[in-house]
Amino acid sequence: MEQHEAQKNEYNIIGTRPIRHDGEDKVTGRAQYGADISFPDQLYGKVLRSPHAHARILSIDTSKALAMPGVRAVTTAEDLPRLKDRMVAGEAGAENIRYVTERVLASDKALFEGHPIAAVAATDPWIAEEAVKAIEVKYEVLTAVTEVRDAMKDDTPPLHGELTTETLGEKSKKATNIVRHTRHKRGDPDKGFAEADLVIEREFETKTVHQGYIEPHNATALYRSDGQITLWTSTQAPFWVRRDLAELFDIPLSRIKVVPMEIGGGFGGKIAVYLEPLAILLSKKSGRPVKMIMTREEVFYASGPASGTVTRIKIGVKKDGTITAATAWMAYEAGAFPSNWAMVGSMCVLACYRLENLQIDAYDVLTNTSKVMAYRAPSSPQAMFGVESIIDEIAIKLDMDPLELRLKNAVQEGDRRADGPKFHRIGLKETIRAAMESEHYKSPLPSGANRSRGVASGFWFNAGMQSSATVGINMDGTANVTTGSVDIGGSRASMAIMAAEALGLTAEQVRPIVADTDSIGYTDVTGGSRTTFATGYAVYEACQDVIRQLKTRVAKLWDVQEDKVEWGDGAFHHVDNGKSPMSVGDLGPKLEATGGPVMGHGTVNPKGVGAGFGIHIADIEVDPDTGKVTILRYTAVQDVGQAIHPAYVEGQMQGGATQGIGWALNEEYIRDAEGRMLNPGFLDYRVPTALDVPDIETILVEVPNPGHPYGVRGVGETPIVPPMGTIHNAIARAIGLRMRSLPMSPPKVLHEILQRGQTVEAAAPVTS
C-alpha cells in the first residue's frame, strides 16, 4: 500500500514514530476510563427520560420512587437554580443559561425524546432502574417536528414560545423556530451567473447522524458537605465542564474539580454536560459519591448528534472551468435549543474555491430533537457535500478532469474565505497536485460493470484557543510535561515529541501528563483540531522558558555572562567554543546546586491557525440488484502541516475517512411520525465495520504552518469532509445516478435505480 512518509525534515524527534506513552496501559486493560472508577460507598444513578419528542409536563410524582428501599435520592428540575436570561460561553458561541438548565432537566416541557425529567440514586443499578419506572409523570403530548423543512414553515408552532429569529443582528417580531439567519455576500452573484456559460443549481439533504464513540457518557460526582465538588468524567473539555457546572449551579469555579478520565472517543460529542449535573445533584442530596453511565440507547436519544440538513447550492462556470459565482442556501437542524451550526457551516461551504461573487444564507432551525453538538469538522460535511457534487457535475459537462477543475479554482494564501478571514499559508493546491500525481489516481479505472472513481475535496478551518503547559526538569535531566488537554487519540505522544525536540531529549525521556482542573492552567477543549497546534504551542513556550532558565544556570557554571551561552542542536554552547556543550541531561543533576528546581510555563492563545484541506479518491462498485455500494480502493490526501507523529496523523485521516464513509453510505437517525428514533443501537444505526471499508491509503502533504514554531496545522477534522462527495461522485460516474441525499444506503440507492426510468445522465468516467 502506498503510504508516503513525511519528507525528510530538519528535526530530530518530530516526524518519528515513538510508542505512545499511554499505550501500555491501553493494551493491558489498566487504563482508567470513566466507568472504571469506583468508590466503596458509591450510589448508582439512573435517569428518567421523556418517551415523547414533544410534550407538556403536567406533573411529576416521585414519592413512590423515594419510598423504595435502597433509593437514596431523587432529583428534578426543581433542584436546579432558576436562572434569569444570561448569555454564557458555549461550545460554538454564547448560549442562554436558561436553555442550558432546561436542556439538563426539563421543567415544563419535554422537547426531545430522551429529555431528562428526573434522576434517581440507589444502592445498586437495578434498584435505581426500578425507581425510575416508579416515578409518575403526566404528559400532554404535543406535535413533534423533527425535520428542518417542517420546522421552518410559517404555520408550525414555535418550540419555544418566545424565541425570535436573529437576522444580521436584528430580531424578528414574531416567535419562530428559526434561531438565526447568517448571510455572507461578496460581489454580485447575479452578474456572475449571467457571465457563466454553465449554471447548475441543485438541492441536497442529509440526515441526523451520531459521532458513535464506543464509550457511553459517564460521570461520577462527590459533593462534599463543605460544598466542594469533585467530578470524574469522560470529557473532551474538563475546563468547559467546570465552567458549565459553575454557571448551572451559580457557584464559583474554585469549588469544582473536574478530573478527566481516559476518554473512549468523543469526536465533538463529549463536550457539553449531560450526566454531570445530575450526578452532582444526587450526590448533594445523598452525601455519597454517585456514578452514572448512559446506555447506548440514551447516547443516541439524548446526547448531541450532528445536524440533518437541507441545502441548495448554485454554481456558475465559464467554459474554461473558471467559477464566476456561487450561492448556498442552508438549513441546519439545531435540535431543541438554539445552536450555531449553520453559521459554522457557512464558514466552510465554499471555502475551497476562489470566488468574486458569492452569497451564503444559513439558517439554524429548532426541532424536537436532542440539541445538536459538534461532530468532527462540525457542519462542514453537510455543507460541502452539495458543492462537491455540483463541481463534479460541472467537470463532466465541461469534459474536464475533476481535480484539474478544482485546481483551477483553488484558494491560496491571501484569498479570503466567504465569511471574511484571509487564508494564511495553505496547501490546497499542493494537495490537489499530490492527488493527481498519486499512484491511485494515475492507475486505470477499475474495470468491470457499475464501477468507477470519484474525488472530492474537504475543508476545516481548525482552531487555536487557549492552552497551558508546564515543563519540569527532573534531577536526572528527564522532563515531565503537563497539559490540560485530554488525550483522545495520541496527543500525549505528540506533546512529548515536541518537548523532546525543544529540549534535545528523546521522546522516551519525556513523561507527558494530562492534569485535572486543579493542577494546570486553563485549557480549552480537545477539539477543533487544536490540541497539537495550540497545546503543542504552549508546550513549546514552556520549553523555551526552561531553556531561558537553564541558560542562567549554565552561565553560572561556566562563570560567564549569559550572552556567552547559546542554545542550539539540543545543547548549550559557549559562543567562543571555550567549553564542552551541556545538554539538559547534563544540567539535571546540577540544578540543586545552581539555584533549585527549574520549571517552565507556557500559556498561549495563538492566532496563527493553519487551515486544513484534503482530497479523497474512491473506486467503488454499485450492485444494481441491491443498491449496495462497495468501496474497492480509497485514498486520503491532505495537507497536514508538519506531521509530528506521522502514524497518528495517518490514523486521524483513516479514522476520519471511515466515519465519513459511514455517513455517506449508511448512518442516519430514522424517526417515526411522533419523532421517536427507531434505530437507537449499533445493530440498526450501523457504523462501518472492518468488513465495510478497505485499507485507507494516506498521502501526507506537509506544508508547514508559519503560525506555529514547528509548522503544525490541525489534522483530525478535515478527513471526515470529503468522503460524502467522493463516494457520491463515484456512484454518479459508475451508474449515472446522482443521489443528492445521504445516506446512500442500499434501499435508497435501489429505489433510485428502480425509479429513474429513461432520464439517465450519461455515465462518465473520470479521465486521468
Place this chain on the structure above:
Amino acid sequence: MSTNRMVSTTINGEDMALIIDDRMTLLDALRDRAGLTGTKEGCLSGDCGACSVIMNDRVVDSCLVMAAEAEGAAIVTVEGLADGTELHPLQRRFLEQAALQCGICTPGFLVTAKSLLDRNNNPSAAEIRLWLAGNLCRCTGYDKIIRAVEGASADLRAAKG
C-alpha cells in the same frame, strides 16, 4: 428481587470464586466483582464487541452472557494476554503500529484477534477483517488494526520457527 450466588470460575488461569447477583452479566461480574475493568461496556446489546472475552475457547460478548453461566468456565480477558512482563505479540504490535487511538475498543479487539491467531497463525487480511467484524472501532478506520494483527501473526510464526 435479587438473589446472590457464588460462581466458581477460572479467569486468566486463576481460580476465582465470585459472589454475584443473579441479574449480573459476565461483564458486570468481571468488572465489579473480579475488579477486571479492562473489559469495556459499549452497548450492552452484543453489537460493539468492546466486552469481548474468551470463554471456553470461544469469543463471546460478555454483556450477553449471564454471570451465573460462568460457573466452571475458563475465561480469558485482556488482562490475561501478557505473559508476566512480556506483552503478547498482538499488544506489542498494536503499540508499534499505532493501532489504537482512544483505546476503548482495544481490549475487545486484542481478545478477538488472539482467538483468531490461536486457531490460525497465518490469516489473510480478508480473514482478519471477517473475524474482527463484530468489534467496532470508531477511531482508526481499522487499517492499522489489520496491519497489527498481520504483524503479530508473523511474529508468532517466527517464534514457532
